[in-house]
């Protein structure tokens with residue numbers, strides 16, 4: 001899985017930024033991040049085309065990387081999934097569509113829906129150099145909390161959107177997204193306790209509606225992770241020079257904490273589930289230790305002993321978020 005932006009998207013963002021001064025951009029991006037951190041939604045934070053450009057420069061690379069990771073996990077589990085239509089709900093500047101079209105070249109049509117005209121205009125401008133499904137996408141202005149019937153699609157996505165909703169709105173919105181979904185629904189949220197809480201609410205509603213959870217959970221039973229612990233993952237992504245400038249940062253990479261959920265229709269064919277690694281593996285003198293969500297619905301530690309040489313060699317390459325397979329214990 002490649003967390004780097006597709007070259008055409010990166011060029012599109014770079015050309016947006018021409019004419020925006022470096023310090024102006026970094027200040028705008030800092031104010032935007034502070035607003036999001038303080039719990040303000042995009043309606044408050046993104047008021048002008050320049051604000052949206054700052055989002056594209058400073059935040060989009062990370063939301064792209066997290067969505068690309070979630071979609072690649074979906075792709076790993078789904079057999080013969082070749083979606084033709086896409087709905088990106090709360091699309092913002094459209095990162096999720098770019099990630100989807102880089103994984104599934106089968107996509108022919110896309111609807112990008114958002115309540116922000118500013119974001120939709122930016123998404124359309126960037127998408128002009130994307131895959132045909134993106135370049136010809138419909139950009140629909142709508143409020144997800146008001147519309148009930150959404151356009152049907154094989155792949156429905158909502159990334160970093162539930163965070164902008166009151167918790168009590170999440171289950172009904174998820175029902176509407178699920179009603180529109182003929183194949184797979186992919187949700188991605190910040191890897192915070194609040195993000196996990198919303199994903200758990202979404203998961204409860206989806207399983208009640210008969211959805212099968214394909215990832216990251218190894219099962220459809222209730223979530224075994226107990227607060228104050230919470231389920232989340234980390235995706236590392238490279239920072240381009242422009243991304244570093246927008247963030248006013250020197251480090252050539254960043255780690256995006258995120259949580260996601262892939263729910264699929266019950267008639268979809270899936271590869272067998274594997275225990276999911278829920279934390280960075282720990283190495284002792286005699287074994288590798290993994291905290292995992294298991295296929296029988298528990299959260300526990302598993303070990304792979306150094307003496308089990310071939311399993312150990314494979315396990316050493318595994319990381320937080322990967323499937324552990326049938327090795328261990």
Ligand SMILES: C[S@@+](CC[C@H](N)C(=O)[O-])C[C@H]1O[C@@H](n2cnc3c(N)ncnc32)[C@H](O)[C@@H]1O
Pocket residue numbers: 041042043060063064089090091092093094095096113114115116119142143144145158159160161164
């Ligand atoms: C943090 S941005 C995420 C954008 C994009 N999905 C991404 O991953 O980068 C949240 C997006 O959700 C949209 N949004 C928030 N509430 C909405 C609502 N009620 N109806 C439609 N869109 C909404 C915002 O306008 C914004 O584009």
